[in-house]
Amino acid sequence: MSRQNRTSELKSRVLSAALNRFTETGIERTNVGDILEDADCSVGSLYHHFGNKEGIAEALFIQGSKQFNQNLLDALLRHNKAEPGVKAIVTWCCQWVTEQPKLAAYMLSREIKLSEQAKLEMRELDQSFREALIRWFAPRIESGELKNLHFNVYVPLISGPTLEYSRMWLTGRYTRSPDTIAKVMAEAAWQSVREV
């Protein structure tokens, strides 16, 4: 195997070990030594690739954001009409949380303090996500299918209830998994943004 491959495998092992530890024990309480052991990685390699423990947390967060944005858009862009599009976002969120509870718990429950470098990267991600959303939403607002609101409120309105519910489920405070309430959440989201 090429070094490039071995290296990228090592990094994945570290990220995956870190995700497990972070979600089980919290970032604070997981020590680098445990990640090292789980991932079969040396101190030197880890610090070479990630800088420090927070660098791992940051890399996980950015990776997760990319995946989240990409998959949400994939689900949305399949639809042309407002109602199925909006509902698809909600349904996809419910599935995502239920199927990848660890990643979801990580993404939904921690606000990572990002380095300046990472902030820039996130800003770009946010920016292009926002633009893609606008391309889908604008015509449906024009056409009168959707209420005309300040743009930044659409995503919270549509995904907010589901994500909030998910947080409660992920921390054991609710017992029904999000995918079992997808229909209800989708309908409610639609009612909250449709033009009346």
Add this chain to the structure above:
Amino acid sequence: MSRQNRTSELKSRVLSAALNRFTETGIERTNVGDILEDADCSVGSLYHHFGNKEGIAEALFIQGSKQFNQNLLDALLRHNKAEPGVKAIVTWCCQWVTEQPKLAAYMLSREIKLSEQAKLEMRELDQSFREALIRWFAPRIESGELKNLHFNVYVPLISGPTLEYSRMWLTGRYTRSPDTIAKVMAEAAWQSVREV
């Protein structure tokens, strides 16, 4: 001043110093030494009262939850009709986040790993909050003002979008403060739970 008073002042100083540091730098990166200095407290006292750094985080979280639940209920119980009640929750959330951004950032952005002791306390808090909510909601569901849904979805439906928006604002990703969009959020929340 009595010792009781001095002690409780010391604890408040620690909590307040910790909140500042935690929200500015993150729990991970704030060190106990900084809190000690800000709060003018000795190592021994801090560990006597809080056990360890996470004990501080935990105390803050529980204090914040109590305040959140209490104030939300206060806002809600002023109203009898479903529509103004639901809207009052949203409006209050917007205010709370805007007025106490540090506490809100702390409460909304961190899932604290609680000790068993604290988990019990939270469970009781959750339980009595839930019961109080049911007392208000049940009659309005009966009367047909509100859709009849699985009970755990009402709170996420009503406050989810606002809290999700708030997270974005608190982390600098949106610029308009929540209180400026309260009306829109309140109307949308109402549409999502009203019987049609």
Add this chain to the structure above:
DNA sequence: GAAAAAACTAGAATAAAATTCTAGAACTAG
């Protein structure tokens, strides 16, 4: 109201953990 127990404060000492450093191996480009 004296004696004993409990709560609290203080900071030095210790333990635990993160991070740096030095050295060498593996690869890459000129």
Add this chain to the structure above:
DNA sequence: CTAGTTCTAGAATTTTATTCTAGTTTTTTC
């Protein structure tokens, strides 16, 4: 081929959290 770069390794160090011992103040008990 060789000079530079990336990567691995783990020992050494630094940083930080936590424990411990001792003394003080307050409360309780008899």
